[in-house]
Each structure stands twice: as C-alpha cells, then as structure tokens.
Ligand SMILES: O=P(O)(O)O[C@@H]1[C@@H](OP(=O)(O)O)[C@H](OP(=O)(O)O)[C@H](O)[C@H](OP(=O)(O)O)[C@H]1OP(=O)(O)O
C-alpha cells in the first residue's frame with residue numbers, strides 16, 4: 011500500500027533548498043528545524059509530454075516500490091511517502107529554486123499539476139551528524155553486451171551501448187570519456203579502478219560527489235580540499251603527490267565498497283540483460299510486424315509481468331536459439347511480455363547508486379535509532395569498511411605514500427539505489443531511432459577498434 015500523507019507544516023518554500031536535478035525530476039533538501047524531517051528530500055516531477063497516465067507520480071512511487079524494489083532487493087531502496095501537494099505550493103517552489111538551477115535544465119519546469127511529491131530520505135547524509143559525510147553517486151548505465159539474434163550490425167556485439175553513445179553525446183571539442191560500464195561491472199579491482207579514474211577525469215552525469223549533502227563539482231576549485239578535509243589530510247601545501255593521494259583514497263574507498271556490494275552490481279547487470287533479451291531491434295520487429303495493441307500496464311499487471319519474467323528466467327529458458335524459435339510462434343501475451351520487460355530493463359539502465367561514507371563511531375552501532383529520519387520507520391543499514399581491509403593490490407597504491415597512518419581508519423557506509431522510474435511505452439520509437447543513430451554515428455567516427463569486454 012502506498013503511504014500517502016498531508017503534512018501542512020511542510021508546505022512552506024523556505025523549508026526547501028534546491029539539491030540536484032535530472033531530466034525528469036528535481037530534488038529539494040529539507041532545511042527546516044523539525045527533527046522529524048531532517049535528512050529528507052522532496053522529489054518533484056517535471057513537465058513531461060510523454061505522461062499519459064493519471065497521477066504519474068503516484069504510479070512512479072508504486073512502480074519503484076512494488077515492482078523494482080523487490081527485483082533489486084528491498085535493502086537497496088529506501089522508504090518514501092507520497093506527500094499531497096497543491097499547485098500553489100509547487101509554483102512557489104519552482105520560483106524559489108529557479109535561480110539556482112543550471113541553464114541546461116531549465117527548459118523543463120516542475121509540473122504544477124502533480125497531486126503528489128515524493129518525500130524520501132536524503133541518501134547523501136546521515137541523520138545523526140556525528141562526523142563529516144562523503145557521498146558518491148554513480149549512474150553506471152548499460153552493464154552488458156547484447157547477444158540478441160535480431161541485431162543487424164555486428165558492432166553492437168563488440169562495443170557496449172555506453173561506449174558507442176559517448177561518441178554521439180560529445181561536443182565538438184570534447185574528449186571522449188574512457189569510462190566503460192563493463193569495467194565497473196566486471197568486479198575486478200583493476201577494471202573498477204580504470205572505470206572510476208575515467209569517471210573522475212570526465213564525470214558527466216555519471217558521477218557526482220557530495221560533502222555533507224552538498225554537491226561539489228569534480229575538478230572545480232576546492233574539490234580536492236573538500237576531499238582532504240573528509241579524509242583528514244592536511245592540505246596547506248596540496249602538491250601533486252598529495253592530490254594523487256587523496257584521489258587514490260577516494261578510488262580505493264569506492265573499489266572496496268563496490269566489491270562489498272557485488273551482489274547489487276551483479277543483480278543490476280543480470281536484470282538489465284535478461285529483461286532485454288531481444289534488444290530494441292527485436293522489440294522493433296515485434297512492433298512493426300505484429301502491431302500489438304499496447305497500453306500502459308496497471309500496477310497489478312506489472313506484478314504479473316514480473317511473475318512471468320521470474321518463471322522464465324528461473325526455468326533458464328532464455329538462450330538465443332529459443333528466442334528465435336519462440337518469436338515465430340509468439341502469442342499476443344508473450345509479445346506484450348517482452349515489450350514490457352524491455353521497459354523494465356530501460357529503468358534499470360538509467361538508475362543511480364548513492365554510497366555515503368563517514369568515519370565509524372562507537373555510537374553507530376549503539377544508537378540504532380538515529381540511522382534514519384524519524385518520519386521513516388525502517389532504520390538504514392550501516393556497514394563497516396576500512397581502507398586497509400583487503401590484501402589486494404588496491405591498497406598497495408596507498409601504501410606508497412607517506413601518509414599511510416590514515417589507512418586504518420574504519421568508515422561506515424550506506425548504499426541506496428535511486429531513480430527507479432517507469433519508462434513509458436511512448437518512448438519505444440525514440441529508443442529505436444536513438445539506437446540506429448548511435449550505431450550510425452559510431453561507425454562514422456571510425457572508433458570500432460575499441461572493443462568492450464564483459
Ligand atoms: O537514453 P540515455 O541512455 O541517454 O539515457 C537518458 C539519460 O541520459 P544519459 O545518457 O544518462 O546522460 C538522461 O539523463 P540526463 O538528462 O542526460 O542527465 C535521462 O536519465 C533519460 O531518462 P528520463 O528522460 O529522465 O526518463 C535517459 O533516457 P532513457 O534512455 O533512460 O529513457
């Protein structure tokens with residue numbers, strides 16, 4: 011059941027400060043004094059021409075909580091509340107945050123007609139303000155190489171979607187990022203390091219850093235001093251060596267946490283891949299040749315789609331030969347199933363993961379109460395991690411610096427997956443066109459020697 015609340019004391023614009031935004035949503039932090047709401051954010055939907063269902067925010071909430079959360083794992087998706095809101099409040103909010111928003115995002119305003127906003131824990135802070143917090147938000151994107159027999163151009167079997175897309179996305183003078191999601195999802199120390207280094211060099215929208223819940227621009231003035239403060243490294247003379255050291259600390263921390271949370275990365279990869287067995291090219295064939303009558307499934311229908319997917323994948327009935335054979339005999343229900351599965355995969359290809367760290371404190375494990383905002387019932391899961399924890403070569407890179415007394419410090423962290431919004435059916439033609447454009451442009455760029463490996 012959705013948790014819907016009306017909380018009059020929250021309908022005051024001075025209590026909300028712009029935090030961050032993406033293409034479809036804006037997030038505001040609670041800055042009021044009521045401890046009940048401390049460390050919470052309000053997530054507001056922007057205007058979206060593709061919204062066809064009534065109450066998109068209600069559906070978004072339900073889809074994330076009742077469809078995506080059980081698929082990924084309950085512990086990775088935080089609690090949330092649907093907060094009833096009025097157009098006047100939304101209009102006032104959109105006015106109050108306008109100045110701080112970046113120009114590239116302001117073409118889309120907050121949708122003033124939404125009946126609900128989503129109130130959820132701020133995953134970039136810890137409610138108990140014991141020591142400084144560092145948060146890292148990763149948007150890892152597509153984790154696999156496709157193998158659908160419907161793919162026409164061989165290049166898609168060799169270069170991953172992200173690595174082809176980056177050639178289309180770069181500006182005329184931009185370098186192409188070296189980030190490849192398959193490195194991150196490889197779960198090998200060296201390749202994770204390569205992925206993180208590439209993200210730090212060229213973060214785009216795939217890597218964000220927050221200190222005390224405030225985003226710091228990677229590479230911009232003071233970003234390293236903020237990191238030094240977090241890692242407690244004196245920075246009066248932040249020479250090259252110290253800069254490398256502090257960046258290495260960040261990288262090692264991330265490698266450790268990704269290795270600890272392997273399950274999540276494996277799960278995202280397997281879900282993305284098995285929900286997208288046909289590739290958009292196979293989906294497009296279904297749409298063109300069979301012209302199925304489609305409508306946005308209701309929540310209960312989505313649950314049946316998930317059940318059907320689980321049945322198929324647990325029966326291990328998903329190899330390519332079967333897919334081809336199966337396509338020729340597909341019934342209407344199965345066609346629909348594959349199309350809706352593709353949309354689920356699209357959600358998982360676009361979600362983000364937030365890791366938040368702070369130094370471990372004796373109170374962490376004593377004061378269980380303080381691990382979540384008071385308005386949410388479940389306590390957040392805190393894990394312990396230490397930079398020197400592993401024998402692997404990753405910590406050797408830190409040992410070569412003369413500051414190695416910092417290595418033993420234990421940290422606690424929490425991990426949360428955000429942005430599990432449904433993708434509308436109306437996006438399918440766009441996906442097909444974008445796919446064709448990405449491949450065409452990639453071939454034109456002559457970059458096809460860059461092969462990705464899973
Ligand atoms: O198509 P992609 O892979 O570029 O993904 C889009 C994202 O671009 P990215 O490449 O991550 O910079 C895009 O992100 P940005 O606007 O680039 O930050 C959105 O996440 C978009 O989803 P939606 O329209 O918000 O539902 C995303 O669209 P979907 O494809 O996930 O529907």
Ligand SMILES: Nc1ncnc2c1ncn2[C@@H]1O[C@H](COP(=O)(O)OP(=O)(O)OP(=O)(O)O)[C@@H](O)[C@H]1O
Pocket residue numbers: 029030031032033034035036037051053130131132133134147218360362428429431
């Ligand atoms: N619960 C949260 N805690 C902290 N920060 C959050 C939370 N939810 C969202 N954010 C911040 O707000 C940003 C925008 O939110 P979100 O990713 O949901 O928007 P979006 O428009 O769906 O993004 P995209 O363009 O990637 O699809 C996130 O990238 C993140 O920095």
